Amino acid sequence: MYGGARVHVAGGSQPLPIEQATGAMDDKIFDLVWDYARHGTGELCGLWNSREIAGYGIGSIFLIRTTVAISYQIGIRSLFALCAPYTIPPGEAVGMEIEKSIGHDGTFYYPKLDLIATTMILKDVPILSKAYEEDKNAIINIRENLNITRVETLRRKEITIHYDIQIPNLQQWDLNATILKAQNTFLKSKVRDYQPENYLIIYLHRLKKPFFNN
Secondary structure, eight states, rough: OOOEEEEEETTSSSSHHHHHHHHTTHHHHHHHHHHHHOOOEEEEEEEOOOOOTTTTTTIIIHHHHHHHHHHHHTTTTTEEEEGGGGGGHHHHHHOOETTTTTTTTTTOOOOTTTOOOEEEEOTTTTOOOTTTTHHHHHHHHHHHSSSEEEEETTTTTTEEEEEEETTGGGGGGOOOHHHHHHHHHHHHHHHTSHHHHHHHHHHHHHHTTTTOOO
């Protein structure tokens, strides 16, 4: 393998990675995710590529396009991402927007204090209203032809990519059941938050994080 990414749907056995990564710094992420999860949401995460193909866009542009096409196939309507600075432009190219309601105008010190990650959301996976025309056309082409070979060009470099993204046994997938699980998880977490001992934990934690204006 030379690269990879995954679409993590809200409502599974684990919270979204962005919730795990930022929840202790700003717990508004949980309400934000649920706002989108009630209509089906997920996260583009685990994005990587090997050095052998650096510069061809596999670990950024083309994998991001592919995850957006996969998201449409499984029916979710929005897609979160916690982006390093270099993945913000390809995120914007597919229609993602910086979400400024959490963190410091959408940013966090993550995964360590000398690095910054930015919260982004693609709010309309089916429509892609804010995607650049080239990226939108490519995504639509991929999602309408789940097994297709395309010659992609980036910075005058050409690469032939065979997209084979048809998900087997998709008829067994029930997005509504997943949304219900997301709701149950969210409500249970809200009940735990209201326990008296948790008020003290949250209060003490916030005293230690002047970076945010909560």
